Amino acid sequence: MSINIAITKGRLEQETVKIFEKAQFDIDELKNKGRKLIFQDKSNLYKYFLVKGADAITYVEHGVADVGIVGKDTLIESDLGYYELMDLGVGRCKFIMASLPNTEVLNAERHIKIGTKYPVVAKKYFQSKNMDVEIIKIEGSVELAPLLGLCDAIVDIMETGTTLKENGLIVIDEICNISARVIVNRASFKLKQKEIEDFLDKVRKVL
Ligand SMILES: Nc1ncnc2c1ncn2[C@@H]1O[C@H](COP(=O)(O)OP(=O)(O)OP(=O)(O)O)[C@@H](O)[C@H]1O
Numbered sequence: 001m002s003i004n005i006a007i008t009k010g011r012l013e014q015e016t017v018k019i020f021e022k023a024q025f026d027i028d029e030l031k032n033k034g035r036k037l038i039f040q041d042k043s044n045l046y047k048y049f050l051v052k053g054a055d056a057i058t059y060v061e062h063g064v065a066d067v068g069i070v071g072k073d074t075l076i077e078s079d080l081g082y083y084e085l086m087d088l089g090v091g092r093c094k095f096i097m098a099s100l101p102n103t104e105v106l107n108a109e110r111h112i113k114i115g116t117k118y119p120v121v122a123k124k125y126f127q128s129k130n131m132d133v134e135i136i137k138i139e140g141s142v143e144l145a146p147l148l149g150l151c152d153a154i155v156d157i158m159e160t161g162t163t164l165k166e167n168g169l170i171v172i173d174e175i176c177n178i179s180a181r182v183i184v185n186r187a188s189f190k191l192k193q194k195e196i197e198d199f200l201d202k203v204r205k206v207l
């Protein structure tokens, strides 16, 4: 039986291609893909398709994909039903809380607004600090929001720290580490156990 693999497109796609190449999967078509979104491996063992991270989780949940490659950030944000079976150790970054210097956020007595692409993560984080904050959902360029006064601080991903630095923001707190994970549909893990374990073994060997 072949395995359907949902790969998060963008940064994680590039890292996944490198790993799959080392594992000697047939990914030539995926490497030179143009605008195509679905690829069949010549061996017929694997079928790959490219989607946004949150959609990769949806495809895995519904069993349309047996396996998904998704960032831990996206997994924490939409914690649903699947098995998380492997840390690929790529796509490493951190969730951080950041603001302009001299902004009181933690311990502030006033009404605090937080801009973020990750409302669930931000809410959980401030709940753990016993703080009731207003969350403002932003789709991208999150670092801009405190500069323009939309919010007091942001919860976002930091990799090199360049985006924060170039926009004059500082890290107030590190929330947790992030990396790409392999998730598996629960029913597929039973029905295609051998195929999925073979896939995981091949990947594990090259990490
Ligand atoms: N510097 C980084 N910024 C954002 N995500 C990163 C970074 N480094 C690794 N990642 C991981 O890559 C995943 C995909 O991020 P990417 O920016 O490619 O897509 P995206 O967040 O959906 O952005 P877009 O909406 O621009 O496609 C993230 O979920 C995260 O796990």
Ligand SMILES: O=P(O)(O)OC[C@H]1O[C@H](OP(=O)(O)OP(=O)(O)O)[C@H](O)[C@@H]1O
Pocket (backbone or CB within 6 Å): 139, 140, 141, 142, 143, 156, 157, 158, 159, 160, 161, 162, 163, 164
């Ligand atoms: O610490 P750095 O290495 O600078 O990386 C962090 C930046 O990368 C991501 O943005 P992305 O490039 O995905 O663009 P976006 O703002 O449109 O989400 C993230 O949201 C930060 O803005």
